[in-house]
Amino acid sequence: IAIERQLREADLDSELFLLFQPQYSPSRQRVTGFEALARWQNPTLGLVAPDQFIRAAERSGHIRKVTAILFEKALENLADWPEDIGLSFNLSAHDISDHTFVLRLLGRIMQSGIAARRIEFEITETAVMTDLASSRALLEKLRASGCKIALDDFGSGYSSFEYLDQLPLDKVKIDRSFVRKVAHSTTSREIVAAVIGLCRKLDLRCVLEGVEAENEMIILADLQPDLIQGYLYGRPMSAKAAMNMIRAQS
Numbered sequence: 262i263a264i265e266r267q268l269r270e271a272d273l274d275s276e277l278f279l280l281f282q283p284q285y286s287p288s289r290q291r292v293t294g295f296e297a298l299a300r301w302q303n304p305t306l307g308l309v310a311p312d313q314f315i316r317a318a319e320r321s322g323h324i325r326k327v328t329a330i331l332f333e334k335a336l337e338n339l340a341d342w343p344e345d346i347g348l349s350f351n352l353s354a355h356d357i358s359d360h361t362f363v364l365r366l367l368g369r370i371m372q373s374g375i376a377a378r379r380i381e382f383e384i385t386e387t388a389v390m391t392d393l394a395s396s397r398a399l400l401e402k403l404r405a406s407g408c409k410i411a412l413d414d415f416g417s418g419y420s421s422f423e424y425l426d427q428l429p430l431d432k433v434k435i436d437r438s439f440v441r442k443v444a445h446s447t448t449s450r451e452i453v454a455a456v457i458g459l460c461r462k463l464d465l466r467c468v469l470e471g472v473e474a475e476n477e478m479i480i481l482a483d484l485q486p487d488l489i490q491g492y493l494y495g496r497p498m499s500a501k502a503a504m505n506m507i508r509a510q511s
């Protein structure tokens with residue numbers, strides 16, 4: 262309730278900001294893009310994590326405003342980066358259910374002059390499962406405009422292979438709960454290997470999430486994931502730090 266009240270009263274444009282976590286390509290040995298991760302710095306509440314304020318914003322009817330502000334900030338950052346660096350942006354369940362709103366985001370990309378192929382929308386199964394057919398239609402429109410679609414948290418919760426078949430996807434992000442276990446569980450390792458193999462057969466890129474340690478990477482490198490996202494290659498960082506990281510490799 263405190264969060265919902267602050268959402269109503271806060272100057273969200275100045276209090277919301279994005280951090281950026283690098284996605285590293287082992288084969289190209291470079292960072293090819295970043296995931297935008299929302300944060301809210303509020304004078305009363307302090308630093309609020311997206312797990313808390315996104316849901317509160319959905320309940321209280323502020324989600325469109327929050328997402329729209331974050332998306333503008335994402336586009337501003339993307340405009341500063343080289344053409345070969347992409348950005349993944351999270352859409353909530355509520356965002357996905359509002360097609361008009363999502364198409365307005367698409368319009369903003371077109372107006373910005375940024376190449377749509379540099380933008381990837383991350384969705385979760387909870388966001389699409391209430392109406393798969395209508396979600397598919399929306400995602401197809403996004404892809405027709407050149408944007409990419411990533412299925413987030415694959416392997417956790419209720420995610421099902423059905424989505425790989427039913428949704429127009431470019432990428433699958435393997436949930437970090439599997440990666441966490443690969444160092445001491447042969448079963449987890451086999452599951453990750455199988456999902457990576459499946460992605461390859463289906464012509465989907467795959468991202469291993471949550472790689473924290475060198476010993477995990479040694480085990481996982483054999484599986485040849487397309488991308489790695491985890492603390493080992495970089496924590497969520499400021500726009501400035503992301504820019505430094507980009508400059509350092511160019």
Ligand code: G
Pocket residue numbers: 297298299310311312315331351352353354413497
């Ligand atoms: O960065 P952090 O670990 O706190 O993120 C927690 C969760 O919040 C992640 O699952 C992430 O996908 C989600 N998240 C981060 N930023 C956004 C955002 O801008 N919009 C939505 N809908 N979810 C986000």
Ligand code: G
Pocket residue numbers: 282298351413414434437470471472473490491492493497
């Ligand atoms: O659910 P989503 O894929 O959006 O998750 C992104 C979140 O995961 C970010 O909030 C980030 O803080 C967190 N994260 C990213 N890399 C790691 C990692 O290596 N270890 C852990 N524990 N969390 C991570």
Ligand code: NA
Pocket residue numbers: 296351383413
């Ligand atoms: Na995400």
